[in-house]
Amino acid sequence: MILRKSLIIPLLAATWLSAVPAVMAQDPAPAAPGATATAQTAAPISHPLTRDDVELMVDGFLPYALKRGDIAGAVVTVVKDGQILFAKGYGVADRETNEPVDPDKHLFRPGSISKLFTWIAVMQQVEAGRIDLDADINQYLDFKIPNSWPEPITMRHVMTHTAGFAETVRDLIVRGQDHPLELEKLLSRWVPERSYKPGTVPAYSNYATALAGLIVQRVSGEKFEDYIDKHILAPANMKHSSMAQPLPAHLAPLMSKGYASSREPAQDFEIVNHAPAGSLTASGADMGRFMIALLNQGEGPGGRILKPESLAQMWKPQYRPLPGQELAMGLGFYEQNRNGYRIMGHGGDTTLFHSDLAMWLDEGVGLYISFNSTGDDMSRGPIRNELHRMFADRYFPAKAAPEPAEAEPVTRKVPVGGTFYMSRRAEGTLVSMINLFGQGDLITNEDGTATFTLFRDYAGIPKRWREVAPDRWQEVGTDSLMHTKTDENGRVTGITTDDYPAIFIAQPVPASINKGWNLLALGIAMAIALFAVIWWPVAALVRRRYGRPHPLTGQHLLADRLVRGSALMMVGCLTGFALVMTLAIDPLMFGEIDLVLRLLQLAGLLGVLGLLPAGWRAWKLWTDPAAGWWARIRASLMILVFAYFLYFVEQFHLISFALDY
Incomplete structure (x- = not known):
């Protein structure tokens, strides 16, 4: 659900994939690589799915992987045939006391897996006749989602992440806050841009999920976290779980510490303001009980959670981004199919905890993994994916070994690019x-x-x-x-x-924001502006050294100083925003650097205003027959620099009245 720092540097190189939020927590974990894999040679051997065999496999991989990935602790739960087959903790829940992770006791944060509870709550209200999946969601809200498109947003769009909302970052997850912001006030304060027509483009959205939770709260008349506790956690016998923030007094002592890495001190309990998108806290054993209830056609030990037909609808493919794509989106759940088996689940990340849940629907088997540390940026995703792959290939290998087929060359009109x-x-x-x-x-x-x-x-x-x-x-x-x-x-x-x-x-x-020309133009503009800024004090020192006066006087001198001052503001603005986007994503998300952002915006405004003195000075030079060509060219270049800066600021919305993002 978050955008992690890894989302910014290589997800500056793989924007928002999932190792990414770097900026947005509750990013779902990617499906295991080769999610649709089938055997290419001899049919692989299937191992018996027993507790001892699972323990042998996980013990042989996870302890080393956690140490290599700088992760303090983890929990793994496997369910089969309505029972918890395997639940084991690895590493520590508290580095200070070296207390080992206990899957029955210690609570982890499953991140966006929380969304599954929200979607189930929605379907419960569909069963009760209070929500229509294909009705305009505005009819369930007391504030209005703007009609950016003729087509309304429906709950089906929300549950398939095709509502069309742009990404949101601010106040998604915070630390050091006593309670989450009031949900309705948070969501009505600012509605993110509707980038796509509903139902046409997949764009994973925490905001839309929070809207679904708010709708459940409104139509049921129960506070969201109380609703989840009563109608999902209790029937599933999940006694060590809660959506409440902070945790109830009887659960708070059981919370595993959360770490940026296994070498750093524990950090504060994370508050997920968009609670329906990622606020769940649960033990590994409880997540096993949750999977058991779902695989038991919605029947938990404490009562029915959903009707079988409702679950079947949630697991039915609803949307594929492109024709021919193997994996589809269900209603809230997404496919992770592998080796010809039907697998549904969800992944999730907070800024500290990283998890994945997968269920082999026809085999009655579920796998849950959760880490209590971010570790190094290159490990937490691959470790989860590799454990998923190992589990799938060991216990559910391809049912047959297909004959390798010769691929016929595909002729294209133009090379791809x-x-x-x-x-x-x-x-x-x-x-x-x-x-x-x-x-x-x-x-x-x-x-x-x-x-x-x-x-x-x-x-x-x-x-x-x-x-x-x-x-x-x-x-x-x-x-x-x-x-x-x-x-x-x-x-x-x-x-x-x-x-x-x-x-x-x-x-x-x-083309307007294509990196091909923008990065080149940005580099040239920054180089020229830096030269103007650096030459300012250098020239002053040279004049002082040789006792020479400034060659400009009066209005020309003032204009020159304003141009150089604006160039300094421009360089500071762009450098500052670049540093914020790469090094301060968490403070940006937590809303902790508003003053810094306002100062950068002020610098940007003063930089843009450099167009005025630059334009005046260029006009004066070009209309003065005595002016030299080099002076005219320099003045003209500064106009181009400030004009591009104005374009850049406008394209990327660096200056705004409100700090909503």
Whole structure:
């Protein structure tokens, strides 16, 4: 649900994928690489799914992986045939006391897996006749979602992440706050931009999920966290779980500490303001009980949670970003299918905890993994994915070994290419500056394969893909799949992969913010502005050294100083925003640096105003026959610098009255 720091640097290189929020917590974990994998040679051997065998497998992998990934503790739970088959803690829940993780006792934060509880609550209200999945959600709210499109947003759109909202960051997760913000006030205070027509583009949204929770609260007449406790946690016998923030007194002592890494001190309990999107706290054993209730057709030990037909509807494919894509989005759950087995689940991240839940629906088996540390940016996602892959391939390998098929060459009108960014992104706010750095290139290689630089392997190397059928690509050396959409002119207009859930699509970047020319223009503008700023004191020192007066006087001297001062403001504004977007994502999300943002915006405004003295000075020089050509060129260059800066500020919304993002 969050946007992690890894979302900003390589998700500056893989914007908002999932190792990413760097800016947005509650990012769902990606599906295991090769999610649709099938055997390519001899049929693999299936191992018996027993407690001893699971323990042997996990013990042989996870302790080393946690140490290598700088993660303090983890919990793994496996359910089978209506029972908890395996539940075990690894590492420590508290570094100061070295208390080992206990799956029955210690509470972790499952992040966006909390959304499944919200979606179940919605379906309970559908069963009660209080919510219509295909009705305008505005009828359930006492504030209005603006009609940016003729088509209304429905609950079905919300549950498939196709409502069309831009990403939100501010106040998503905070630490050191006693209670979450009041949900209705939070959501009505600012409605994010509606970037897409409902039902057309997947864009994972914490805001939309929070709206669903608010609607449950309104139509049921019960406070959201109380509703979840009474209607889901209690029937599932989840006695060590709660959506309440802070935790109830009887659960608070059981909370595992959360860490940025296993070497750093524990951090404060995270408050998820968009509570329905990620506020759950639960033990590993309780998450096992949750999976058991779902796999038991919605029947928990304390009563029915959902009717079987409601669960079947949630698990039915509802939306695929591109035709032919293997993985689909259900109602809230997303597919993680592998080896021909039907797998539904969800992943989740807070700023400290990182989790994944997967259920083999037809086999009655579930797997839950959760870490209490972020660790290094390159490990938490791969460790979860690899454990999922190992589990799937060991106990549910491909049922048959298909004969390798010769792929016929695919002829294209033009080689694939272009620059793309993810549909889950910020729009209309200052955080949209990240979009400039989160673009990826689709490249045709000399051997006929293609590379999309946002789809990378565990080593951070872009994968190579070969087109095996029109718009269907297979990774070289594996059976991972990438899908494209091609227009009538042969140009690619959309990219997805079955390595990730069906909650985003890569879209062509418009020319106005394309990195190809913007980064070049930005670099040139910054270089010229820096030269103007640095030459200012250097020239003054030279004049002082040789006792020479300033060559300019009066209005020309004032204009020159204003231009250089504005150039300094411009450099400070751009440098400051770049540092914020790369190094201060958590404070940005927590709303802790408003003063810094306002100072950067003031610097930006003063920088933009440099156009006025720059324009005046250039006009004077060009109309003065005695003026030298070098002076005229310098003055004209400064006009271009400030004009581009104005364009940049406008395109990426760096200056605004409200600090909503």
